[in-house]
């Protein structure tokens with residue numbers, strides 16, 4: 001059999017591993033490539049998946065970097081089953097529709113921009129709502145530990161990955177030419193002692209393991225402290241009669257925040273008269289799905305549920321689905337907690353809440369998730385004095401907190417602990433889903449401490465696997481065009497314009513005051529844009 005790495009190879013996003021046996025061609029995960037332009041270009045390389053020739057997909061969990069290209073497969077003719085767990089099946093349906101909506105909106109913007117430049121606007125969305133709707137009926141759900149056979153000679157079992165609700169580790173048993181081989185895909189491995197979900201299941205047997213390595217080079221800090229830090233931030237703004245804004249991803253982190261608030265409430269650390277708003281239609285839908293699947297959660301959660309409580313509910317919790325409800329929060333006087341998306345502040349309603357609160361010294365903005373480079377969230381965390389939101393330059397005066405203990409990924413030592421359980425010391429380890437530098441660090445530790453051989457596959461690399469056989473790597477000849485930015489030309493053009501403007505200063509001074517004010521605004525805006533452009537260089 002052979003395996004081809006179509007994503008999450010020396011990168012975190014785009015998980016997709018295509019396996020070909022003598023009887024079937026299938027894939028584990030079908031994630032979207034996210035990050036810089038070079039990585040995102042891979043989403044448009046749809047042909048390499050040969051979607052119409054895939055017999056089935058196994059999806060480890062609902063995160064878009066593991067599932068986001070399923071509608072693209074449907075667009076390219078895939079109509080076979082997609083196997084996953086029950087909660088993932090439900091979450092997929094809302095997340096893929098949301099993702100399709102984002103794709104359509106982005107294509108719309110591109111068309112408008114091209115039209116403004118007088119160019120022809122022949123831009124199609126990566127995929128559409130219609131494509132996402134084709135995916136839903138293909139989803140077939142299984143429980144953890146419910147072995148099934150999706151094709152002749154292949155058996156599959158999902159185990160709890162302890163990452164987000166319904167996330168799975170996948171065991172695949174393959175019979176080929178009279179020999180059996182077991183592959184294990186870790187999916188994303190959860191952090192131990194995470195709220196809501198169980199610790200990752202222990203696996204002991206495998207012929208090959210494909211393991212994530214997101215935090216291969218570091219451990220998480222302050223795991224115990226997180227709840228207290230959250231309580232402190234709440235108190236800070238509650239006592240100043242201001243709001244606490246929490247940007248959070250709609251799936252998992254939002255529910256973890258609700259759970260945390262429930263726990264604070266139980267301990268008497270959450271003021272009873274402090275309203276809590278969940279202000280994100282997607283997060284509201286996701287929370288409703290979470291509430292349906294207590295059986296997929298850990299023992300602690302289930303004992304709370306048995307006692308008649310719901311850890312994802314609070315007496316003062318209010319859902320705001322409509323835009324009007326969302327706007328009312330900003331008009332409302334007094335303190336409140338607002339949980340809203342997107343988690344990195346680059347889209348969605350959270351931007352309105354930041355615009356209304358970032359400049360208020362008594363307010364708090366609490367970051368509880370990863371902030372990617374280039375996002376407004378990252379700039380705030382790194383201490384920006386001003387942030388551009390909806391063409392407004394907002395001063396950052398609020399109390400900014402970053403709480404690091406809420407990660408849903410195992411840190412370095414936990415990854416090693418999980419891998420240590422495998423008994424077959426000859427088992428090759430393939431590291432996927434990580435930045436290359438983190439993977440190298442982890443690979444060295446695995447070789448040194450556990451003695452396994454480690455391979456870090458490249459994008460589009462193909463590897464032959466077989467029982468007891470040597471790994472044979474076939475390197476792909478991937479020619480990826482680097483996106484180019486012609487800085488010299490841009491800066492040259494700017495300089496020329498500035499000196500032209502200088503030479504016309506007198507002409508500007510002779511214009512009407514209102515026209516001069518307009519010009520002042522335009523130049524101020526250009527000035528701010530340049531400030532923003534050089535912020536991290």
Ligand SMILES: [Zn+2]
Pocket residue numbers: 061063163188
């Ligand atoms: Zn994930």
Ligand SMILES: [Zn+2]
Pocket residue numbers: 012063065066188433
């Ligand atoms: Zn992931």
